[in-house]
Amino acid sequence: SAVISQKPSRDICQRGTSLTIQCQVDSQVTMMFWYRQQPGQSLTLIATANQGSEATYESGFVIDKFPISRPNLTFSTLTVSNMSPEDSSIYLCSGYRGEVLGTEAFFGQGTRLTVV
Amino acid sequence: QKEVEQDPGPLSVPEGAIVSLNCTYSNSAFQYFMWYRQYSRKGPELLMYTYSSGNKEDGRFTAQVDKSSKYISLFIRDSQPSDSATYLCAMNNQGGKLIFGQGTELSVKP
Numbered sequence: 568s569a570v571i572s573q574k575p576s577r578d579i580c581q582r583g584t585s586l587t588i589q590c591q592v593d594s595q596v597t598m599m600f601w602y603r604q605q606p607g608q609s610l611t612l613i614a615t616a617n618q619g620s621e622a623t624y625e626s627g628f629v630i631d632k633f634p635i636s637r638p639n640l641t642f643s644t645l646t647v648s649n650m651s652p653e654d655s656s657i658y659l660c661s662g663y664r665g666e667v668l669g670t671e672a673f674f675g676q677g678t679r680l681t682v683v
Numbered sequence: 684q685k686e687v688e689q690d691p692g693p694l695s696v697p698e699g700a701i702v703s704l705n706c707t708y709s710n711s712a713f714q715y716f717m718w719y720r721q722y723s724r725k726g727p728e729l730l731m732y733t734y735s736s737g738n739k740e741d742g743r744f745t746a747q748v749d750k751s752s753k754y755i756s757l758f759i760r761d762s763q764p765s766d767s768a769t770y771l772c773a774m775n776n777q778g779g780k781l782i783f784g785q786g787t788e789l790s791v792k793p
Contacts, residue, residue: 571726607691609771609785610727659726672781674726 573675590660689784
């Protein structure tokens, strides 16, 4: 499977600030996704990062709060804007290539965000 | 009701035990069933996937799907301390979104 490099691996941020998380895949992927994982909770899909166009957001997530870019087939960023303590979580990017979602999906190591 | 339910554990077993991890789901349209393993401070990694009902074996791991009961299982034989991780089930229908269970934390004691 491909390798995803995600950075930063962790950060502690002040409320009201923004953090941009980067995700680099070592080969082209069909789709890229951003997830949030809170302690004891399942992975929640934030959005699908579309190459060259606006991301597709899931219910409960909006572009103003989580702007996403995907300028090419191997790179994407997620920004967590105007952060509050409720945004403290692990953020994961995922890449996928193949015909069936999930069967060939792979993940970055995650960004552990703490907002104080 | 959540689409996918998974007992969060934690589950603690002695080395060499057989481990059974389970998920139930409500959406009969799901056709692909995955198990991911996530070590602490790492991203999930795909262990196995199964299409529709049936069994699939890979070394010490066996995945079972019973679509009639909407129930999937992962069995780990001869469990090792290195198997200590969180195990997440996930499922989808072709072209649909991947839906995860909340994960079961497993600890295998030497």
